Amino acid sequence: MMTSYDPLELLTTAEMSAADRLTIASGAPGSYLMAQAGAAVALEAEHMLGRALGRRTGRIAIFCGPGNNGGDGFAAAERLLARGCQVEVGLLGPLEKLTGDAALAAKAWRGPVSPIEALSLDGVELAIDALFGAGLARGLDGLARETVLRLNDWSAATGRPVLAVDVPSGLDGSSGQVQGVAVKAKTTVTFFRRKPGHLLLPGRVLCGETILAQIGISDEVLALIAPRAMANKPGLWSRVFPVPRVDGHKYTRGHALILSGGLARTGAARLAARGALRAGAGLVTVATPAEALAVHAGALTAIMTLVCDDPNDLSKILEDRRKNAVVAGPGLGGAAHAKALVRALLQSGGAMSPPRGIVLDADVLTSFSGDAFGLAQEIRASGANVVLTPHEGEFARLFGDIDPHREGSWGDLQPQVDAPDALLLALSSASKLERVRAASALTGAVVLLKGPDTVVAAPDGRASIADDLPPWLATAGSGDVLAGMIGGLLAQGTPAFEAASAGVWLHGAAARHFGPGLIAEDIPESLPAVFRTLYESFFAQQV
Ligand SMILES: NC(=O)C1=CN([C@@H]2O[C@H](COP(=O)(O)OP(=O)(O)OC[C@H]3O[C@@H](n4cnc5c(N)ncnc54)[C@H](OP(=O)(O)O)[C@@H]3O)[C@@H](O)[C@H]2O)[C@@H](O)CC1
Ligand SMILES: [K+]
Secondary structure, eight states, X not given: OBOSSOOOEEOXXXXXXXXXXXXXXXXXXXXXXXXXXXXXXXXXXXXXXXXXXXXXXXXXXXXXXXXXXXXXXXXXXXXXXXTTOXXXXXXXXXXXXXXXXXXXXXXXXXXXXXXXXXXXXXXXXXXXXXXXXXXXXXXXXXXXXXXXXXXXXXXXXXXXXXXXXXXXTTBXXXXXXXXXXXXXXXXXXXXXXXXXXXXXXXXXXXXXXXXXXXXXXXXXXXXXXXXXXXXXXXHHHGGGXXXXXXXXXXXXXXXXXXXXXXXXXXXXXXXXXXXXXXXXXXXXXXXXXXGGHHHHHHHOXXXXXXXXXXXXXXXXXXXXXXXOEEEEOTTOOOHHHHHHHHHHHHTSOTTOSSOOEEEEOHHHHHHTTTOHHHHHHHHHHHOOEEEEOOOHHHHHXXXXXXXXXXXXXXXXXXXXXXXXXXXXXXXXXXOHHHHHHHHHHHHSSEEEEOSTTOEEEOTTXXXXXXXXXXXXXXXXXXXXXXXXXXXXXXXXXXXXXXXXXXHHHHHHHHHHHHOTTOOTTXXXXXXXXXXXXXXXXXXXXXX
């Protein structure tokens, strides 16, 4: 059965194996799951042929590997043959080496099996890639590599599609990274739940459209597996989302403070401020150097201003604990100034309850380049709810160049993090998901790493991955608006992980609503329409 809704959970390949094992242990044979998987692939193959040719009689070539992914290929082949399709099967490796359910599926296949290199693509309308799935163990080489390249060349030259089983072969389902080479699919059919690699780049592009099929694995196994990675959709954060209440007023919706840089760089703070206000903060104030006050005052209406020339001014401003969220970084200026301000900011919360929400972005992140340990110590000592919002460059400068062996680099941090060695290794992992999780575990902050596949991770290992951000979101000032929106959500009391995840989703939804040609100023102005649709969906779920 194909799924018509988007479940949130994303399963690593290890978690998916656990789901298979638990299901098989509860009495459903593996061969049944494989038959269901094959049937789902066959159904999609028929749809694809139907769409391309208006009939389902075109030739289909199925490339099977030596494990259960190949078994799914045999099961699909048999199903397609039974439905009257023209199917040919090639196998990587000897038939007699297949074991378990894959051997059973191959035995049930009534047609011939060619060596994979002999399976011709001449006149083929659709190729099915069932070489490797969750069991990919190393980079592809030799005949496996040649086969993948042959499939890609054929598809590029003819425009005919490849349908991938579970994941395009060569793609690591947990990380979204390519192991050597990978198939470029038009469509991927995966089972039970999507894997992080279906969302993370380059995986998402290699998968084409990902279709989720249910093959008889019960949702109940999720309670035992307890997956920690989720697709970033409203269902992830809707329960804590600050929907305005009839009995609320602006003072119950928090007060966000945005730190501005000097005269030549005030626009970023105003973009962030507008983002915070549109995201629903009750009050928003821009704290600005005196030299830029007139510029801000002339450009702002609903947003207030305060003079803040140095860390002392900031500490005084923050004695007002009603200013419960702060955004620092956009356009803030030179490293020494930014660092001094952020120190004052992190030391200002005292024993606030609930702790102040703080978004650190742009120039603040750059001011701590190579000093992730220093930043981590200050964040942990602050007790604040901190969200870091780097792009790839800022992330690399912050976490990519640290020397854990330098004396004193860990300071008093080491006892506060689990498995420090593994954490350091993960910081340079090829997997974006693992890198962001490690950065979050090190700093004790929620970390949001931007990109077309923005990942948000919390120190406890929860993570969200975005899969619906439009390319026109990558425009000057867009990140400033995002930082402000997250600040606005924090001001309303949204917990940091959910505020960051919801901020990413709303930012993308606003950009989708506006469409191509978007500039940063359009994002806050598109939020009301997004909220209207979002609240309607919340209310629809309540009735
Ligand atoms: N379990 C179930 O009930 C269900 C499972 N399902 C399906 O099973 C799939 C997972 O199956 P799987 O675990 O057998 O792994 P799979 O991806 O076929 O590859 C393993 C084989 O490839 C080989 N190999 C690995 N890397 C290689 C390389 N670079 N180059 C060359 N060879 C390489 C590896 O060899 P080895 O490493 O042992 O030398 C081994 O022979 C999953 O994606 C889904 O499609 C569904 O039917 C639902 C029910
Ligand atoms: K595959």
